[in-house]
Amino acid sequence: MQSQYPLSLKSVTKMYEDGDKTAIILKDLSFNIKNGEMIAIIGPSGSGKSTFLSIAGALLTPDDGEVIVNGVTINNCNESDKANVRLNQIGYIFQTSNLVPYLNVEENLFFVLKMAKQWSVASKEFCHLLLEKVGLLNRAKHYPYQLSGGEKQRAAIARAFVNHPEIILADEPTASLDSSRSLAVMELISNMVKQYNKAAIIVTHDEQILPLCDRIFTMKDGNLVEKEREFI
Amino acid sequence: MLSHSIKEMIFYKVRYLLILFILFFIASLVFIINGLANGLSMDNASSIKKMNAESFFLDKDSENRIDRSKLTMGEISEDDFSANMQPLGISMTSMGIEKSDKDIEVTLMAINSASFLEPIAKEGKGLSNKKVNEVVLDDSLKQEGIKLGQKLRDEKSGVWLEVIGFTSNQTFSHTPVAFITFDTWKEINLEPFYSAIVVQNSSDSMEDISNKVNDGGWIEKEFVVKGIPGYEAEQNSLFMMLAFLIVIAVFVLGAFFYIMTIQKTNQFGILKAIGAKTAYLCKSTLLQVMILTMISLIAAVGFTWAIFLVLPEDIPFLFDPIQIAKFSGIIAIVSIFGSLLSTFNIIQADPIQAMGRVE
Ligand SMILES: Nc1ncnc2c1ncn2[C@@H]1O[C@H](COP(=O)(O)OP(=O)(O)O)[C@@H](O)[C@H]1O
Numbered sequence: 001m002q003s004q005y006p007l008s009l010k011s012v013t014k015m016y017e018d019g020d021k022t023a024i025i026l027k028d029l030s031f032n033i034k035n036g037e038m039i040a041i042i043g044p045s046g047s048g049k050s051t052f053l054s055i056a057g058a059l060l061t062p063d064d065g066e067v068i069v070n071g072v073t074i075n076n077c078n079e080s081d082k083a084n085v086r087l088n089q090i091g092y093i094f095q096t097s098n099l100v101p102y103l104n105v106e107e108n109l110f111f112v113l114k115m116a117k118q119w120s121v122a123s124k125e126f127c128h129l130l131l132e133k134v135g136l137l138n139r140a141k142h143y144p145y146q147l148s149g150g151e152k153q154r155a156a157i158a159r160a161f162v163n164h165p166e167i168i169l170a171d172e173p174t175a176s177l178d179s180s181r182s183l184a185v186m187e188l189i190s191n192m193v194k195q196y197n198k199a200a201i202i203v204t205h206d207e208q209i210l211p212l213c214d215r216i217f218t219m220k221d222g223n224l225v226e227k228e229r230e231f232i
Numbered sequence: 233m234l235s236h237s238i239k240e241m242i243f244y245k246v247r248y249l250l251i252l253f254i255l256f257f258i259a260s261l262v263f264i265i266n267g268l269a270n271g272l273s274m275d276n277a278s279s280i281k282k283m284n285a286e287s288f289f290l291d292k293d294s295e296n297r298i299d300r301s302k303l304t305m306g307e308i309s310e311d312d313f314s315a316n317m318q319p320l321g322i323s324m325t326s327m328g329i330e331k332s333d334k335d336i337e338v339t340l341m342a343i344n345s346a347s348f349l350e351p352i353a354k355e356g357k358g359l360s361n362k363k364v365n366e367v368v369l370d371d372s373l374k375q376e377g378i379k380l381g382q383k384l385r386d387e388k389s390g391v392w393l394e395v396i397g398f399t400s401n402q403t404f405s406h407t408p409v410a411f412i413t414f415d416t417w418k419e420i421n422l423e424p425f426y427s428a429i430v431v432q433n434s435s436d437s438m439e440d441i442s443n444k445v446n447d448g449g450w451i452e453k454e455f456v457v458k459g460i461p462g463y464e465a466e467q468n469s470l471f472m473m474l475a476f477l478i479v480i481a482v483f484v485l486g487a488f489f490y491i492m493t494i495q496k497t498n499q500f501g502i503l504k505a506i507g508a509k510t511a512y513l514c515k516s517t518l519l520q521v522m523i524l525t526m527i528s529l530i531a532a533v534g535f536t537w538a539i540f541l542v543l544p545e546d547i548p549f550l551f552d553p554i555q556i557a558k559f560s561g562i563i564a565i566v567s568i569f570g571s572l573l574s575t576f577n578i579i580q581a582d583p584i585q586a587m588g589r590v591e
């Protein structure tokens with residue numbers, strides 16, 4: 001059964017027109033992830049990691065192949081259905097926090113709930129629980145411009161979890177942080193993924209976080225190659 | 233959605249206040265020019281505009297100008313007139329004031345006393361069919377120092393008229409109206425004539441007049457007003473100003489909303505990336521525009537009202553709620569139309585922008 005995987009990609013291909021050449025970024029790529037699993041993706045810059053994550057996260061449409069989220073193929077969905085997938089099934093953590101600048105920390109979380117029409121007292125309490133977990137409860141009423149880079153990224157992590165998505169995708173979430181902070185942020189993601197039994201894909205450059213992951217893939221020649229544990 | 237839209241506006245106060253002010257100033261300008269146009273229109277033509285009449289029978293050669301129309305008295309008999317149909321004489325003249333070397337420009341209006349054409353005398357008494365050489369004046373002439381009982385001399389005929397009463401808001405082509413009876417009219421004019429036959433409500437007897445007088449025709453009050461010397465030129469230039477203001481508003485608001493949403497494209501992309509739909513973003517932008525428009529229109533109406541109260545009496549200004557409501561509607565449509573330009577940007581905003589890739 002495919003639906004045992006919250007996310008699976010089948011023979012996905014993505015190309016970009018580059019002048020008169022076409023650059024093939026992802027080539028016949030297949031990939032599955034299970035619940036409770038945390039996967040790291042590494043690879044040189046420009047190898048297509050972000051492209052892969054965008055396709056997995058319904059931000060980008062592949063040229064060929066299938067993206068299946070919780071048993072539903074989303075390739076041919078319209079924009080509005082894709083927005084719903086992003087809203088309800090995927091929690092995305094971007095390289096920059098991408099918090100809504102005119103909403104304070106808790107409103108950033110509430111906003112996602114309101115768009116999903118899941119606004120209730122219980123869900124509000126869940127927001128505060130998440131903020132407590134990322135250590136931002138005392139910053140709940142602060143606006144993004146009042147927060148440090150690490151705090152913003154922690155707020156973005158809390159936001160990614162707020163709608164109980166099955167899948168967490170993170171694209172170099174610690175790139176803008178120093179190394180001690182980035183380890184703390186990664187540990188936070190890892191703990192939350194384990195606690196809520198999510199499927200998580202983390203794109204990273206940061207070797208120190210690899211021990212926290214269950215499997216590690218390298219993006220190479222448009223495909224994901226799994227690294228054997230013992231060689232790490 | 234409402235709270236989200238409002239929070240954004242409060243956060244970016246300066247930006248939204250700027251739009252609010254632009255909208256407010258455009259709306260106020262439109263309302264004020266409209267008020268002046270109405271004021272001038274009343275100041276110009278209140279005697280005809282306020283006349284409780286539907287149609288006027290004018291001489292064909294007059295080209296709808298009541299001040300040029302001349303109907304021979306002999307062609308129409310007194311029996312043709314009724315409570316519903318009355319003759320009117322109009323001539324523009326200047327008058328000398330007793331014991332003063334000042335001259336005043338007035339429009340003489342000859343009417344039958346106690347007919348529907350006779351205005352109410354606010355001061356003194358009304359005209360009487362039994363007496364001649366009496367006049368009821370528009371009270372703006374009191375500013376010239378004219379008092380009850382004073383005598384005025386018609387420059388053309390040399391006939392002296394006694395001021396027996398004052399009425400208000402009776403002007404013709406920006407001159408005050410002096411009401412007299414037809415007996416007085418005959419004293420003043422060697423060859424008396426009717427300028428018009430006025431009917432209060434359309435009736436069959438209108439046709440009798442048309443049959444009797446060959447070179448004449450019925451026209452509606454609206455056209456008589458337009459035919460008053462200077463009236464249409466004045467109103468047209470004010471109307472042109474209004475039209476240009478609205479065209480300018482379309483461009484200014486359109487450009488403003490467009491620039492604002494271009495600046496927001498990235499943010500729209502990010503909101504889409506976390507699951508906002510295009511329809512949601514369009515609705516919330518539209519909601520913002522409607523809130524801004526509402527606030528600025530209400531403020532502009534209030535401001536115009538304040539101007540109306542503050543303006544000195546001699547600046548003609550009329551606050552007409554119905555016309556203000558109409559112009560408010562036009563401005564609201566214009567700003568909503570301008571905001572539709574931003575829909576374009578919203579549709580184009582790509583959620584991939586949230587990945588932070590600079591293209
Ligand atoms: N919109 C685009 N148009 C053309 N080329 C693109 C576009 N987006 C990405 N690319 C190219 O695709 C390749 C992979 O990019 P990306 O997925 O961002 O790599 P990574 O995240 O691994 O650094 C790069 O060579 C990049 O130049």
Ligand SMILES: [Mg+2]
Nearest residue numbers: 049050051171
């Ligand atoms: Mg990348």
